[in-house]
Each structure stands twice: as C-alpha cells, then as structure tokens.
Amino acid sequence: MDPRSEVLLRQIELFTDNTLLVGLPADELLTMIPTGKGWSWFADDSQILQQCYPEKIHLGTTAPCEVFSAAVIFLPKSKELTDYLLQATAATLKTNCPLYLVGEKKAGIERAAKQLTTYGKAIKLDSARHCQLWKVTPQEAILPPKLSDFAQTYHVDEINITSFAGVFSHGKLDIGTNLLLQHLTNIPQGKILDFGCGAGVIGSLIKQQHPKTCVYLQDVDAFAIASTEQTLQQNQLEATTLLADGINAAPTELSMIITNPPFHQGVKTNYETTEQLLTQAVYHLIKGGELRLVANSFLKYQPIIEQAFGNCQVLAEKNGFKIYSAIK
Ligand SMILES: C[S@@+](CC[C@H](N)C(=O)[O-])C[C@H]1O[C@@H](n2cnc3c(N)ncnc32)[C@H](O)[C@@H]1O
Incomplete structure (x- = not known):
C-alpha cells in the first residue's frame, strides 16, 4: 500500500463520512474507506481503480459534482496544481468540514502545507512513513476555480x-x-x-x-x-x-x-x-x-x-x- 494511504489509515476515524480522495494512488485504500470516492486525472490509475471500485472513481480535471463531508488531497508534484486542487476540493465541502493534505516529505509536504493557510489555520495531524498529514477547515464557502x-x-x-x-x-x-x-x-x-x-x-x-x-x-x-x-x-x-x-x-x-x-x-x-x-x-x-x-x-x-x-x-x-x- 502507498505510504500516504498507510498514514491515512492510522487516522481512519476521520474518514467515516463521505470523503473525497483527490489524486489517490491506485491501491486498496477505498476498501478501508468504503464511504470514500476517488478523483483522479490519470487514465492509468483510474483504470486500475475503476476495475476494483466501479462507480467510485471520477476521471477528469474538475472535481465530481457532489458535496462531501471531508476531503483528502494527495500532494501532487506541482505547486500550481496544488493551488488549483485546494480550491476545487474546498468548493466540494460542506461548510466547516475538514480538508486534509497528505504527502511525502521528499515531495515537499512541509512547503505545501503553507498553501493550506489560504483556507484557515493549518494543523499537522500525523507524521509517519516519511509522510505528513495536515488539516485545515475552511470557514466560508469556496467557489470552484476556473x-x-x-x-x-x-x-x-x-x-x-x-x-x-x-x-x-x-x-x-x-x-x-x-x-x-x-x-x-x-x-x-x-x-x-x-x-x-x-x-x-x-x-x-x-x-x-x-x-x-x-x-x-x-x-x-x-x-x-x-x-x-x-x-x-x-x-x-x-x-x-x-x-x-x-x-x-x-x-x-x-x-x-x-x-x-x-x-x-x-x-x-x-x-x-x-x-x-x-x-x-x-x-x-x-x-x-x-x-x-x-x-x-x-x-x-x-x-x-x-x-x-x-x-x-x-x-x-x-x-x-x-x-x-x-x-x-
Ligand atoms: C516529457 S513529457 C512531453 C510532453 C510534450 N510532448 C512536450 O514535448 O512538451 C511526457 C508526457 O508523457 C505523458 N505520459 C506519462 N506517462 C504516460 C503514459 N503511460 N501514457 C501516455 N502518456 C504518458 C506525461 O503526462 C507527459 O505529458
């Protein structure tokens, strides 16, 4: 299993309600988080995930048109893409619901956590498997980005x-x-x-x-x-x-x-x-x-x-x- 997924599973109680998993790896995380839905923009990962979790994977550049009670972004490589995903994902959340960011230290999670502060106070929840899990709770409704x-x-x-x-x-x-x-x-x-x-x-x-x-x-x-x-x-x-x-x-x-x-x-x-x-x-x-x-x-x-x-x-x-x- 991807180490970032392992970190999420250490905090599984946070993801019991309908949770959007953004840029999720092609592993078994959705078996452990049955209320989850995945958003991927990679045809290869989404094809693998579709086979195991039909109906649960959304492929594209925009978030699924649904409302979620929590969301986790798996940190991508690009800073600009992180900004886009943060806004797109925050816009899918009910008011006062948490947005999490998980990523490997070598992928720059410490730096990326600073990007969360646009939406409120960023809190580090966990650090394990060379990864960190961060949380922010947007206080106001966010519009989807263009x-x-x-x-x-x-x-x-x-x-x-x-x-x-x-x-x-x-x-x-x-x-x-x-x-x-x-x-x-x-x-x-x-x-x-x-x-x-x-x-x-x-x-x-x-x-x-x-x-x-x-x-x-x-x-x-x-x-x-x-x-x-x-x-x-x-x-x-x-x-x-x-x-x-x-x-x-x-x-x-x-x-x-x-x-x-x-x-x-x-x-x-x-x-x-x-x-x-x-x-x-x-x-x-x-x-x-x-x-x-x-x-x-x-x-x-x-x-x-x-x-x-x-x-x-x-x-x-x-x-x-x-x-x-x-x-x-
Ligand atoms: C080195 S870039 C070249 C992009 C563009 N042709 C250019 O010259 O600017 C390689 C491209 O291959 C794509 N790519 C990576 N894995 C792929 C795959 N399995 N199937 C199709 N394209 C893939 C990447 O998303 C990336 O856009």
Whole structure:
C-alpha cells in the first residue's frame, strides 16, 4: 500500500463520512474507506481503480459534482496544481468540514502545507512513513476555480501553446522538445501520433505545417489533454486527442510516432511507459513508418530501439539530448 494511504489509515476515524480522495494512488485504500470516492486525472490509475471500485472513481480535471463531508488531497508534484486542487476540493465541502493534505516529505509536504493557510489555520495531524498529514477547515464557502485561471501560454513559431497547472514544462518550451522541433523534416502523410503530448506542442506544430496529416495526440494526464485541446482550439487546428495510458492504447496503421517520452511520473521515476513504447511502437506503425523521439543522452534507449526495429539512427545530438529515428 502507498505510504500516504498507510498514514491515512492510522487516522481512519476521520474518514467515516463521505470523503473525497483527490489524486489517490491506485491501491486498496477505498476498501478501508468504503464511504470514500476517488478523483483522479490519470487514465492509468483510474483504470486500475475503476476495475476494483466501479462507480467510485471520477476521471477528469474538475472535481465530481457532489458535496462531501471531508476531503483528502494527495500532494501532487506541482505547486500550481496544488493551488488549483485546494480550491476545487474546498468548493466540494460542506461548510466547516475538514480538508486534509497528505504527502511525502521528499515531495515537499512541509512547503505545501503553507498553501493550506489560504483556507484557515493549518494543523499537522500525523507524521509517519516519511509522510505528513495536515488539516485545515475552511470557514466560508469556496467557489470552484476556473481552470483557465491556472493556464500559461507561450509561442512556438506562429502557434500559441496553452498549458494548465501540473502539465510538463508548464508555460515554457522544454529544451528536448525544442531540439525535436528543429528536426521536423520528412514528415510523412497519413496518421501521426504525438505520444505523451503534454500541452500539444509537437502534434499541433505538425498539423499546422502539414494540414493534410491526420494527427493524434495522446496523454495519460487529463490536465495535459485539456491543455492540448485548448492549444488546438486556439490555433484552429483539427486533431484527435486521446486520454489513455501507454502505447497499447494508441491507434494502429500509423505512419509516424513522434514523442518526447516520459521518464518522470509524479514524484517517482518511471521508465516503464517508455520502454513499452520503444518495444511496442513497431506494432502501431505501417511498413516504412517511423518512430522519432528525443531523449536525454544518458538514457540507454538506442539498444532497445535497435532490438525492436532492427535499426536506429541518431539524427542529432545537442545540449545533452539525442534525437533517435527508427524505421519499420
Ligand atoms: C516529457 S513529457 C512531453 C510532453 C510534450 N510532448 C512536450 O514535448 O512538451 C511526457 C508526457 O508523457 C505523458 N505520459 C506519462 N506517462 C504516460 C503514459 N503511460 N501514457 C501516455 N502518456 C504518458 C506525461 O503526462 C507527459 O505529458
């Protein structure tokens, strides 16, 4: 069980009434808190939880439209996302009901607890398993936040990119992505997937430069997909967005998969998604289709790609990043 869930279980008497669990891990916590309901924005966690707790998991960027007697936020990585979640969660609570924040010390729970003070006096309730549990009781009714108030925009060529709180490289172009964008040559016709699209920068630029392509933009994070949809809309671009986990959920018959793939998820490092992408991408491509990606040079992706495709070329190397290309 996730250590943050273990800390909550030490105080189980606090969660006997209907409790909203925000950003909960994919573990058995809902078995121990049967009056609980989960809100997740990750397609992978919510899929696992849906299987065990159907009807109890809400997937999306906004809180479920219900009123709760208590709520627990599992601290996310981003400070801006914490601010958004605090307001969105406080708005679901009945007056004078408690809002809890739980998180690992290494994820910055001490710092994040200061963000609670916007809603009242923050009290530390427990510290165990390298985690802390904090509580605040908002004294007045809180209005739900507008996601657009938590957006940042930047420009890449003629495209306006919008990213919402918590999305990769929020408000600025990542240097790895920038390198990839400088090598957008030989873009084929047909179906192109921007895997792990974040705010939609790669797929949107391809669609703008090659309007005849059929672009898909996939991400596991609902805030990323909401950002991508905003980016597409703002630039009058038409493409298909997919809120889904991993390459196995991607379309087939693709002429290209292009990506700056993930290697961090939340506060944990996660290579699994990318390893699966590198080994399975070939099954989603047409003959002659290409996998093109940018990655930190220290990541040992080339042998994995060669194993799967029988070839792998380094198209460029700069500032600690490499661009790989493999053809089916
Ligand atoms: C390095 S970021 C790149 C974002 C964007 N393409 C860019 O270049 O700015 C990787 C993205 O992969 C997404 N991601 C992580 N795990 C995933 C998974 N299992 N399936 C799909 N996308 C995933 C993350 O949410 C993140 O947006």
